[in-house]
Amino acid sequence: MTARLPPAPEFGAPLPLRATPEVLDFLALRRSTSAVTLGEPAPPADAVQDLLRIAARAPDHGKLSPWRFIILDGATKARFAARLEALAEGRGDATAAAKLAKLRAPPLAVVVVSSPKPGQIPEWEQLLSAGAVCANLLNATLALGYGANWITDWYSYDAEALAILGLRERERVAAFMLVGTPREAPLERERPDPAALTTRWDG
Secondary structure (H helix, E strand, O other): OOOOOOOOOOOOOOOOOOOOHHHHHHHHHOOOOOHHHEEOOOOOHHHHHHHHHHHOOOOOOOOOOOEEEEEEEHHHHHHHHHHHHHHHHHOOOHHHHHOOHHHHOOOEEEEEEEOOOOOOOOHHHHHHHHHHHHHHHHHHHHHOOOEEEEEOOHHHOOHHHHHHHOOOOOOEEEEEEEEEEEOOOOOOOOOOOHHHHOOOOOO
């Protein structure tokens, strides 16, 4: 499950638009994969770098790159989960400890960290950019043929957990993107009706 990306274009190079029906076919049927069904193998290191390159081609007002990535895999992910488990058990919170099963199962987690920059670009737009990075990363991973699930659990919001992860002031976790090879196909879920959510402004 590998794919060859085109070389990164040089700054200022023309990028003509062309219809890509296969992308529309993919997006029309895309489905996240349950985290607990994800096992080995994970994408190889070079494929992960390709996925991050695609993720970073997200809309970014001001070209601030108001986000960053943290890779958790193998022994490092196991150590991180063990520290979270100790944190939860130290509080007597068995429910929080049990929720770590989602983090433990997949072989790879890519943490997308929202890291807004001070200046003229509203923070809200920088947060939206981090969300766009997450969507790019999720869809690129699925398009590569791996399973992926975008989660935020208690350790995305807990101050002590974020300190373990090494987040800085004003940073937030936008996603724990859990990645691996699915052991079973995901099932379609209920989807919203866009017509019920759409109006036309008429003045």
